[in-house]
Amino acid sequence: MYEFIAFYIFAISTVILFLITVLSKNVLYAMTSLAAGMVMISGFFFLLGADFLGVVQLIVYVGAVMALYAFAMMFFDTTKDVKEKYNNPKLVFLLGGLMAVVFVIIFSAPIIGENIQVASPITDGVGNAQAVGIVLFTKYLVPFEVAAIMLLVAMVAGIILAGKKMDKSLTTTVLPLVDKESEDEILKKESR
């Protein structure tokens, strides 16, 4: 009974919050409602018995990704409303609805399908975090390490792209000592 109530509360609130994310004209409203919707989605993971996934969702998405978005917003002008020109709104709604149908068919196909075998069953007697750890460090060890390298590459890329003057080598070139104004002029010239 409580599961039903929780599910419907989470479902209705995620749908409404994500609709605000998609339809809002203000960047800050969109970002806040996206963060709130992700908190609600972690509720589904707790309902489904995937405790560790729910905690990871809270820490990584709501903590890290949303903080990154909020940080990046300092670079953009977010006070103005976003002006967008729509060419064909009916087509968009039609394609979105069709996509939903296709998605439901794809994911409900295994229910109709026969002899599906469980690849890595949930271990009895241990909690969700232990069970996840056992599977992650035995069967999925190589993808785990590849994901680690991918995150490292992404971190380096983020630093290189967002940092100032990072396209030049800092060790081989000797940067001349310049005052603030001429430094700004150099930056302006480079951006042109």
Add this chain to the structure above:
Amino acid sequence: MIGISHYLILSGLLFSIGFMGVLRRKNLLMLFFATEVMLNAVNIAFAAIGNYYGDLSGQMFAFFIIAVAASEVAVGLGLLIVLYKKYHTLDLDIISTMRG
């Protein structure tokens, strides 16, 4: 117990909301938000199907999706900052240089 169909229908609904956002958004930052919505919708479906079969693989794939999403945001926001420095706007109609 709530059946798997509830979760799958909800997941499809959220995915279509995100897809609608991807189609209608013209601001690049808002486009990123819409892709996050789609990734989260797929995560719900993975967790629900994993729970249905008593299989941990669904949760594993959800973890890797979260890792991919995190790195996508890091690289994507760096690119957005470079674009904004160059064009002083994030509007796709202005940024796009290909005509057709």
